[in-house]
Structures are given as C-alpha cells and as structure tokens.
Amino acid sequence: xxxxxxxxxxxxxxxxxxxxxxxxxxxxxxxxxxxxxxxxxxxxxxxxxxxxxxxxxxxxxxxxxxxxxxxxxxxxxxxxxxxxxxxxxxxxxxxxxxxxxxxxxxxxxxxxxxxxxxxxxxxxxxxxxxxxxxxxxxxxxxxxxxxxxxxxxxxxxxxxxxxxxxxxxxxxxxxxxxxxxxxxxxxxxxxxxxxxxxxxxxxxxxxxxxxxxxxxxxxxxxxxxxxxxxxxxxxxxxxxxxxxxxxxxxxxxxxxxxxxxxxxxxxxxxxxxxx
Amino acid sequence: xxxxxxxxxxxxxxxxxxxxxxxxxxxxxxxxxxxxxxxxxxxxxxxxxxxxxxxxxxxxxxxxxxxxxxxxxxxxxxxxxxxxxxxxxxxxxxxxxxxxxxxxxxxxxxxxxxxxxxxxxxxxxxxxxxxxxxxxxxxxxxxxxxxxxxxxxxxxxxxxxxxxxxxxxxxxxxxxxxxxxxxxxxxxxxxxxxxxxxxxxxxxxxxxxxxxxxxxxxxxxxxxxxxxxxxxxxxxxxxxxxxxxxxxxxxxxxxxxxxxxxxxxxxxxxxxxxxxxxxxxxxxxxxxxxxxxxx
Numbered sequence: 001x002x003x004x005x006x007x008x009x010x011x012x013x014x015x016x017x018x019x020x021x022x023x024x025x026x027x028x029x030x031x032x033x034x035x036x037x038x039x040x041x042x043x044x045x046x047x048x049x050x051x052x053x054x055x056x057x058x059x060x061x062x063x064x065x066x067x068x069x070x071x072x073x074x075x076x077x078x079x080x081x082x083x084x085x086x087x088x089x090x091x092x093x094x095x096x097x098x099x100x101x102x103x104x105x106x107x108x109x110x111x112x113x114x115x116x117x118x119x120x121x122x123x124x125x126x127x128x129x130x131x132x133x134x135x136x137x138x139x140x141x142x143x144x145x146x147x148x149x150x151x152x153x154x155x156x157x158x159x160x161x162x163x164x165x166x167x168x169x170x171x172x173x174x175x176x177x178x179x180x181x182x183x184x185x186x187x188x189x190x191x192x193x194x195x196x197x198x199x200x201x202x203x204x205x206x207x208x209x210x211x212x213x214x215x216x217x218x219x220x221x222x223x224x225x226x227x228x229x230x231x232x233x234x235x236x237x238x239x240x241x242x243x244x245x246x247x248x249x250x251x252x253x254x255x256x257x258x259x260x261x262x263x264x265x266x267x268x269x270x271x272x273x274x275x
Numbered sequence: 276x277x278x279x280x281x282x283x284x285x286x287x288x289x290x291x292x293x294x295x296x297x298x299x300x301x302x303x304x305x306x307x308x309x310x311x312x313x314x315x316x317x318x319x320x321x322x323x324x325x326x327x328x329x330x331x332x333x334x335x336x337x338x339x340x341x342x343x344x345x346x347x348x349x350x351x352x353x354x355x356x357x358x359x360x361x362x363x364x365x366x367x368x369x370x371x372x373x374x375x376x377x378x379x380x381x382x383x384x385x386x387x388x389x390x391x392x393x394x395x396x397x398x399x400x401x402x403x404x405x406x407x408x409x410x411x412x413x414x415x416x417x418x419x420x421x422x423x424x425x426x427x428x429x430x431x432x433x434x435x436x437x438x439x440x441x442x443x444x445x446x447x448x449x450x451x452x453x454x455x456x457x458x459x460x461x462x463x464x465x466x467x468x469x470x471x472x473x474x475x476x477x478x479x480x481x482x483x484x485x486x487x488x489x490x491x492x493x494x495x496x497x498x499x500x501x502x503x504x505x506x507x508x509x510x511x512x513x514x515x516x517x518x519x520x521x522x523x524x525x526x527x528x529x530x531x532x533x534x535x536x537x538x539x540x541x542x543x544x545x546x547x548x549x550x551x552x553x554x555x556x557x558x559x560x561x562x563x564x565x566x567x568x569x570x
Contacts, residue, residue: 023388024388102282117553120525121546121548121549125308128310129307210507229511253392258384264390
C-alpha cells in the first residue's frame with residue numbers, strides 16, 4: 001500500500017526538480033534550439049520550445065562539416081589513449097603493488113610528481129617534440145603524449161593492494177610468470193578500477209581542446225571539439241545549426257556518463273575522501 | 276647501504292614494468308619541463324629554437340610588463356569569482372541531494388551531468404546564452420527589471436561571464452566530491468547534535484561544514500589549479516579580450532608562444548604557471564592533514 005506523499009517530502013521533490021532542471025537548463029536549451037529554425041530563434045522573447053521541431057539543423061551540420069570524420073578521429077584517439085593507459089598503468093601498478101625493490105618509494109613519488117606539473121606549462125616543448133617527430137596532424141601526436149597516467153597508476157595500485165598476498169605467493173611457488181599472474185589473477189580481480197581508469201581516460205581525451213587545436217591543421221585530422229568550435233566561427237549566428245553540432249558532440253560523453261556513472265564517481269572521490 | 280646482486284636484479288625487474296610509463300613521463304613531462312626552464316633563459320627564433328642566452332631578462336620583462344601584471348590580476352579575479360562560488364553552490368546542492376528519497380539517483384545524475392560536458396560544448400552553449408539580443412540570460416534578467424550587460428564585451432563583465440561558464444562546468448565534480456564527503460558523516464553525530472538541541476543552520480555550520488572540510492579543502496586546491504589551467508572557455512568566449520581583461524596566464528602563454536612566436540618569453544610565463552601550481556599542491560599535501568578535521 002502506498003502512503004500518501006507528506007508535504008515535506010513533496011517540497012523536497014519540488015526543490016530537487018526545479019534545481020535539477022536549472023542546472024541541466026543550458027544543455028536542455030541547446031537540445032531545444034537544435035530543433036528550431038533560424039527565424040524562430042530570432043523571435044523575441046527568446047523561445048523555449050520549438051513550434052515545429054525538425055531535423056534541418058542536423059542535416060545542415062552534416063552538409064557543412066565532416067562531423068562523422070571528427071567523431072571517428074575522436075574515437076580513435078580516445079580509444080588509443082585508453083588502451084595505452086590501461087597497459088602502462090597496470091604494469092606500473094603491478095610493480096608498485098607486488099614487487100619489492102629498492103627505490104620503489106622514490107619511483108612512486110616520481111610518478112605522483114607528474115600530477116603537480118600542469119600540461120600547459122610544458123606545452124611549448126611538447127609542441128616542438130611532436131613537430132620534430134613529424135607527428136603534427138597525426139593520431140600518434142594526439143594520443144601518445146597521454147598514454148601514461150599517474151592518477152590511473154595510483155588507482156590501480158590501490159585496487160591491486162586489495163588482492164590477497166597469498167595469491168601472489170602461491171602463483172610464484174607454482175612457477176607462474178609475472179605476466180601470467182597479472183593477466184589471469186590481477187586484471188580480472190581489479191576490473192572495476194580498470195573501468196574507472198578507462199572511462200576517465202576516454203572522457204578527458206575526447207573532451208580535449210587546446211592540444212588538438214595546436215597540433216592539427218588539416219580538416220580531416222580535426223577532433224570533435226575543435227570541429228564544433230570551428231563550426232561556430234564559420235557559421236556565425238546560425239545558432240540552431242551550432243547547437244545541433246554541440247548536441248552531436250556531447251551525446252557520446254553523456255551516454256558514457258549514464259553508463260559509467262559508478263566508475264566515474266569512484267574515480268572522482270578517490271582523491272578527496274580518506275578511506 | 277651496499278647494493279647486492281639481488282637488489283639490482285629486483286630493481287631491474289621493477290623497472291621493466293615501470294619503463295613504459297617512465298619513458299612517456301620522461302619524454303612528455305620531465306624533459307619538457309626542463310626545456311621550458313631552459314627556453315625561458317634564451318632568446319628564440321620564430322620556429323622556437325634557442326638562439327642567445329639572456330639570463331633572467333624574460334623574467335625581468337614579465338615583472339615590468341603591464342600586460343603580464345594585468346594578466347595576473349585577471350587570473351586572480353577569475354579564480355576568486357569561480358572557486359568560492361562553485362564550491363558553495365556545490366555544497367548546497369550536495370546537501371539537497373543527500374536525502375534518502377525514492378528516485379534520488381535520477382536527480383543526482385542530472386545535477387552531476389556537467390562532468391561529462393566538455394569545455395568547448397559548455398562555452399558554445401553559454402556563448403548563446405550570453406548573446407545580448409538572442410540570449411535568454413538578459414531576457415530573464417529583464418523580467419526582474421535588470422538591464423543585462425554586454426557579457427562578453429564589457430571588460431569587467433567578461434571575466435564574470437567566463438567564470439559563470441566555468442562554475443557550471445565544474446559543478447558536477449564539486450557536487451559528486453561533496454556528496455561523497457556528506458555520505459561519510461556518521462548518522463550518530465547528527466543524532467547527538469539533535470539531542471543537544473542543534474537544528475537547521477546551526478547544525479549545518481557546526482556539524483556539516485567541519486565534517487566535510489577535507490572535501491572542501493580538496494576542492495579548493497583542485498578547483499584553483501583547474502582555473503589556473505583554463506584555456507578553452509577563454510579562447511571560445513573572449514579570446515583573452517576585451518582589452519586583455521580575460522588574458523589569464525595560460526591564455527598569455529598561448530598568445531605569446533603560438534600567435535606572437537615569442538617562445539622564450541612564453542616559457543618564462545610557463546615557469547610562473549608551474550610554480551603557482553606547485554605551491555598550491557605542496558600546500559595541499561602539507562596542510563591537509565593538519566588544518567582539516569578528520570574523524
């Protein structure tokens with residue numbers, strides 16, 4: 001039997017609803033505008049909902065920029081970064097969690113110290129490195145600099161440390177190689193943490209703007225973020241079209257948010273709350 | 276301590292596993308940081324090669340440059356407008372979301388949605404909202420009798436516009452971190468305080484705020500470091516203008532290096548950025564244990 005809603009609870013829901021809509025408002029508005037024609041957007045007062053929703057803006061985006069190619073580029077680069085980060089970080093976390101060697105703490109500190117160095121402070125030499133490697137306008141140039149992650153290594157090390165030491169001892173006694181132990185025991189047991197690292201790596205790479213802006217010039221090598229920004233510059237004041245582009249670019253990350261919310265939250269709170 | 280053959284062998288095995296990361300960090304973090312320092316002491320060609328040594332001239336140039344000084348002011352204002360408001364707003368929303376209600380997860384997802392939004396997407400949407408004739412922002416303000424400003428054109432207001440965009444973009448992270456902090460507060464503490472007669476605001480300021488202070492402090496540092504590194508919103512909304520009003524440190528690095536091709540000078544600015552971020556992170560590591568309440 002359902003109890004009637006108490007006034008206090010009803011008030012809480014109302015407050016939550018209003019606030020949630022306010023925060024999501026810019027995004028909802030972009031969605032709404034993406035279905036409006038230019039003349040409707042220009043009316044006063046500014047409209048909230050399209051009178052005759054249509055997909056013209058989306059068709060116009062597809063006709064004016066190679067957005068499919070941008071999405072493909074972003075997916076290739078982000079996936080490459082995720083795979084790279086998962087490999088480098090699990091190897092490093094394995095060494096920090098299971099192997100005993102002199103200098104281990106010092107090396108761990110070296111890893112963590114990279115978190116104190118803002119990417120923007122090293123962007124000039126990094127640009128020069130990529131240029132001298134001939135990697136401007138290339139997937140390597142977009143992905144390789146981000147394939148190691150101190151944060152990911154830290155997260156995975158924490159997860160690996162939860163794995164009982166006895167597993168490791170018995171694997172050693174059985175003569176299993178380190179690589180085999182890593183592959184058959186550690187990786188399956190640490191799957192949630194690997195998921196966190198993967199989602200993080202994907203989101204942060206997909207959402208990059210400064211670096212791809214700097215090292216890509218050819219239209220066909222642009223990523224989504226640079227592509228929609230350019231769309232704004234080329235199609236000035238065609239806001240419906242720009243918002244359609246914005247939605248097309250934001251949908252993959254929003255889908256990732258819905259699917260990987262738990263992993264994302266785990267990552268965000270790892271640094272903040274002392275466990 | 277002497278190194279035995281076993282020590283060396285075990286170190287060797289460790290290094291094999293660390294090597295992929297270490298090589299990447301060396302090539303893309305540590306060596307570039309060294310080269311930034313190096314370049315900051317040299318004059319450079321337009322292609323970036325160092326030519327003649329000029330010591331600390333670039334740094335002296337920075338100190339005496341009105342553009343650099345106003346850039347630091349812009350960076351400071353940007354941080355001042357963005358970080359405290361962003362954290363306060365995040366805390367209020369996190370408290371709101373920290374209720375045991377059916378379907379609360381839907382509201383949590385909606386309010387945290389900006390963590391998935393890229394700075395470019397956020398900047399373009401706010402660009403439309405700030406638009407003086409088409410934008411909704413000034414229309415809404417006009418409904419309550421306020422004449423909205425030319426957000427991106429008035430120097431004093433452009434920083435506010437970039438800050439508003441940034442607050443919105445970081446809100447998701449702030450909410451999630453603070454919500455996790457709130458959920459870590461044991462219910463007994465609230466019950467004890469309730470027995471002592473604490474209610475409402477008093478409960479909030481005496482119990483909630485001190486108990487989430489680790490999260491608040493964490494966000495204070497992380498959000499400030501984040502603001503110091505903002506590029507996208509500024510590039511897409513104001514390009515550092517009007518009249519350098521939003522030319523923050525990072526945007527100055529971009530303009531000086533990649534528009535004016537003054538790589539040496541821009542490297543000196545990069546060193547300043549590095550030192551600022553370093554100070555903030557060191558403060559975080561040193562004070563976080565001492566100043567902040569942990570249970």
